[in-house]
Amino acid sequence: MFQILVADSISEEGLAPLISNESIRVIQNKVSEVEDILHEFDALLVRSATIVTEELLSKMKNLQIIARAGVGVDNIDVTAATKQGVVVINAPDGNTLSTAEHTFAMMTSLVRHIPQANISVKSRNWNRTSFVGTELAGKCLGIIGLGRIGTEIAKRAKAFSMTVQVYDPFLTHSKAEDLGVISTSLDDVLSLSDIITVHTPLTKETKDLLSYDNLAKTKKGVYVINCARGGIIDEQALVTYLENGHVAGAALDVFEVEPPLDNRLLEFEQVIVTPHLGASTKEAQLNVASQVAKEIVHFFEGKPVTSSINLPTLSREVFEKIQPYYELANKMGLILSQCMKEAVKEVNITYAGLVTELETTFISKSLLSGFLKSRVASTVNEVNAALIAKERGITFGESYSSSTSSFSNSITVKVIGEKNSFTIQGIYVADYGTRIVMLNGFKIDFNPSGHLLYIQHTDRPGVIGRVGKLLGDIEVNIATMQVGRKEIGGEAIMILSFDAPLQDDTVKTLQKSQDIVSVRKIDL
Numbered sequence: 173m174f175q176i177l178v179a180d181s182i183s184e185e186g187l188a189p190l191i192s193n194e195s196i197r198v199i200q201n202k203v204s205e206v207e208d209i210l211h212e213f214d215a216l217l218v219r220s221a222t223i224v225t226e227e228l229l230s231k232m233k234n235l236q237i238i239a240r241a242g243v244g245v246d247n248i249d250v251t252a253a254t255k256q257g258v259v260v261i262n263a264p265d266g267n268t269l270s271t272a273e274h275t276f277a278m279m280t281s282l283v284r285h286i287p288q289a290n291i292s293v294k295s296r297n298w299n300r301t302s303f304v305g306t307e308l309a310g311k312c313l314g315i316i317g318l319g320r321i322g323t324e325i326a327k328r329a330k331a332f333s334m335t336v337q338v339y340d341p342f343l344t345h346s347k348a349e350d351l352g353v354i355s356t357s358l359d360d361v362l363s364l365s366d367i368i369t370v371h372t373p374l375t376k377e378t379k380d381l382l383s384y385d386n387l388a389k390t391k392k393g394v395y396v397i398n399c400a401r402g403g404i405i406d407e408q409a410l411v412t413y414l415e416n417g418h419v420a421g422a423a424l425d426v427f428e429v430e431p432p433l434d435n436r437l438l439e440f441e442q443v444i445v446t447p448h449l450g451a452s453t454k455e456a457q458l459n460v461a462s463q464v465a466k467e468i469v470h471f472f473e474g475k476p477v478t479s480s481i482n483l484p485t486l487s488r489e490v491f492e493k494i495q496p497y498y499e500l501a502n503k504m505g506l507i508l509s510q511c512m513k514e515a516v517k518e519v520n521i522t523y524a525g526l527v528t529e530l531e532t533t534f535i536s537k538s539l540l541s542g543f544l545k546s547r548v549a550s551t552v553n554e555v556n557a558a559l560i561a562k563e564r565g566i567t568f569g570e571s572y573s574s575s576t577s578s579f580s581n582s583i584t585v586k587v588i589g590e591k592n593s594f595t596i597q598g599i600y601v602a603d604y605g606t607r608i609v610m611l612n613g614f615k616i617d618f619n620p621s622g623h624l625l626y627i628q629h630t631d632r633p634g635v636i637g638r639v640g641k642l643l644g645d646i647e648v649n650i651a652t653m654q655v656g657r658k659e660i661g662g663e664a665i666m667i668l669s670f671d672a673p674l675q676d677d678t679v680k681t682l683q684k685s686q687d688i689v690s691v692r693k694i695d696l
Contacts, residue, residue, distance in 0.1 A: 174472050175212055179203050180219040182241060186461025187217075189469050196472065203228065215468050217241065218248070226252035237471050239464035242451065243267060245481060254482040261467050261479045265320055266460035267451035272324035274450050275369055275399040278423035282395055283308065283367070287444045306366075309333040314365025316358070316381065317372035317400070318343050318351075319548050320563075325369065326353050337361050342547040344515045344565045345590060362389040367397065374401035375546050376695065384409040392418050399425040399450050411436050414443065425450050478559070494530050498538045500598050500606040501583060503620040503696050505542025507608070508587050510694045511594055511626060516566055518588040519543060524573040525581030527600075536570045539585060579609070614656035614665045622651075623670045624694040625679070630687040631657045631664035638685055639666070648678065663689075 176190060178200040184191060190198050199206065199213075203222060210231045217239045218224060224238060226249050238253055240262040253260050281287055284305035292299060313329045315322045318340040326336050336353040339361040348355035361368065368390065372378045382396065382405040390396075396419055398405050407428055413419040414437075421442040427435060430448060437443050451460070467477045501521075521539060523532055540557040544564075552560055561568050573584075584597045597610035598620065608620050618624075629635050636655065643650060650668050657664035674693060683691045 173197050174214040175199065176215040176217060176468065177201065177203070177206065177210075177213045178217045179222040180217075180241075181221075182217065182219065182461045183458065186241070186458050187465055189462065189465040190217075193469055196469070207231075214472070215239065217464065217468070220244070220247055222247065224248040224253070229253060229256050229258065237261065237468060237477075239468055241457075241461045241464050243460075250482055259471065259477065259480050260482050261464060261471075261477055262481055263460035263463040264479055266463050267453075267456040268320045268324060270453040270456035271321050271399055271450035272328065273453075274425065274446070275321070275325055275371075275397060276328050278397055278399060278425065278444065278446070279367060279369070279395075280308065281444055282397065282421050282423040288441060308367075311335070311366040312337055312364055314339070314361035314368040315353075316340070316361060316368065316370045317378075318348075318353070319371060321400075322371040323351060325371070326351050337364055341513055342515050342564065344517060347565045358386070359389060362386055363391065365394065366391065367395045369397040369399070370404045371400050372404060373546070373548065374403050377546065378404050380404075380406040380409075382406060382409070384412065387413050387419065390418070393420045395419070395421050395423070397423045399423075402426040402428040402430065407435065407437060411440075414440050490531055494532075494535055496600045496606060497527055497530065497532075497535045497583065500600055500620070501535045501539035502542040503606070504583065504585055504596050504598050504608070505539040506545070506696055507620060507694055508585060508594060508596055509543045509546055511596075511611075511692055512587050512589060512592070513692075514589045514591060516587050516589050518586075519561070519566060519568045520586045520588070521568075521570045522573050522584045523570065523582075524584070525579060527581040527583065528572045532570060535583070536568075539583075540568055543587070582609075584610075611656070611665060611667075614658065614663075616654050616656040616665065616667060618652070618654045618667045618669070621696050623673045624696065625666075625668040625670070625674060625682075626692040626694055627666045627668070627682070628689040628691075629664055629666065630689065631659075631661050632687050635664075635685075635687045636666060639668075639682065639688075642682060642685060643678070646678065648674065 173195055175197045178187065178198060179202060187198060190196050211233045213232055214234055215237045216235060219241050224247060229252050235258050237259045238248060240248060243262055243264055245260060245262055248260055250260050285303040289303040309332060312335045315326060315336060315338045318338050329336050330352055337360060338348065338353045338355050339358045343355050345355055384406065387409050396405065410419065410422060423444050424437065425446045426448055432438060438445065467479060471477050519540060521536055537557050540561055541552050544552045544557055544560055548560055558568060579599045582597055582599050586593060586595045594612050596608065598606060598608050600606050606620060608616060608618055610616060649671065651671055652669045654667045655664065673695060679691050679693055682688060
């Protein structure tokens with residue numbers, strides 16, 4: 173019989189799939205109250221209160237799976253769990269509807285001044301003229317990030333007779349047409365929208381996405397909503413534009429620091445706030461609990477789980493054989509995603525040589541996971557990557573090649589977008605490591621790790637020297653440099669590696685340098 177410790181408060185209705193299973197014994201108790209028998213548990217189910225540390229994991233010798241009844245896993249040491257061979261799962265879409273509905277509730281409350289009017293009436297005032305609002309019908313809603321939640325918001329906005337403009341660099345036109353939304357640039361969303369709501373993951377690219385510069389591009393009188401992640405909106409910039417009246421109001425469910433005790437945004441009457449309630453509905457709480465409970469049952473029945481956020485369950489022997497290729501493929505996916513900054517329709521992977529004798533399914537999923545990780549708001553892993561790709565309208569396939577080359581094995585990937593395509597080839601050599609040997613038709617040889625700069629340029633004398641001098645003048649040290657070209661005087665590339673990430677201003681300066689075609693930062 174499998175023993176499961178439910179360490180946080182979860183209703184019996186949510187735990188029903190576990191409680192009703194005769195081969196599972198459920199114990200609901202705090203970790204501190206079962207210290208003596210922690211080693212007996214096969215599974216641990218938590219919400220956000222229990223912190224799963226490496227120390228706790230070391231005491232749970234029999235633990236096979238940790239389930240988080242929710243989306244975020246910040247309270248779980250996933251790295252330590254992976255090292256211990258423990259699968260970590262969550263409920264990535266259990267709060268989709270609750271967050272979408274909360275966003276819409278915030279939107280209507282914001283434009284109709286409902287919270288302010290409520291306070292006024294409860295203070296025994298009846299000043300109707302102070303709370304004249306704005307209708308949603310006929311207004312332009314700008315959605316930044318069209319994942320599951322953004323899609324649900326778009327559907328509801330259409331029902332309210334709103335025009336929906338969407339910025340999502342990875343949204344295909346066919347998907348946009350199916351939803352009846354207009355896929356456009358970030359600048360267009362900023363300049364044309366009456367209301368802007370953000371629904372992206374918080375990444376290096378989306379941190380402070382609504383910055384001083386970008387908020388300046390918005391309409392005067394725009395409304396801004398964030399029910400996604402604190403940090404996507406630059407809070408200091410928002411304060412400035414609220415003060416000068418450019419932003420008419422904001423609705424915020426999330427903040428950079430929570431709780432936002434000393435946040436100046438709380439001082440504005442035209443700002444409405446909630447304490448991170450996006451997932452706080454009875455239905456959402458029941459959904460996430462029920463989802464992970466079913467996943468635990470599937471896991472113990474030997475069935476695949478669909479919401480694992482770390483490695484899939486593999487035998488040690490198999491994983492040791494595929495691990496170098498698994499890691500190479502993931503990095504190739506990350507490189508492709510950062511180089512191909514547009515919507516992608518196809519991802520095709522070809523194996524050649526010795527690697528074809530291995531279990532390539534997990535290698536392919538590792539690549540797809542790396543490719544999608546920065547493109548969607550939900551957690552992406554090797555188990556759910558194919559499903560998420562399908563939801564995004566991306567077809568994915570793998571094939572094997574019998575052609576011989578100078579490499580004993582290779583992985584070649586081609587991504588096809590609506591306007592462009594990009595190809596990458598990587599190899600693994602025992603005692604030498606992983607290498608990227610081709611980028612978009614250019615022969616190259618570099619180690620896929622750390623902080624890289626991918627520069628396309630014209631093959632002319634002095635280009636490499638100018639790049640080196642420009643970086644040297646600002647005291648940026650180049651760790652390594654690799655170059656490649658197709659023909660003399662034609663197109664060429666260089667790959668530079670650095671000990672620390674480059675500043676965006678440095679990249680912009682390089683982009684303006686003579687004979688430079690494009691510059692891409694790649695962080696691995």
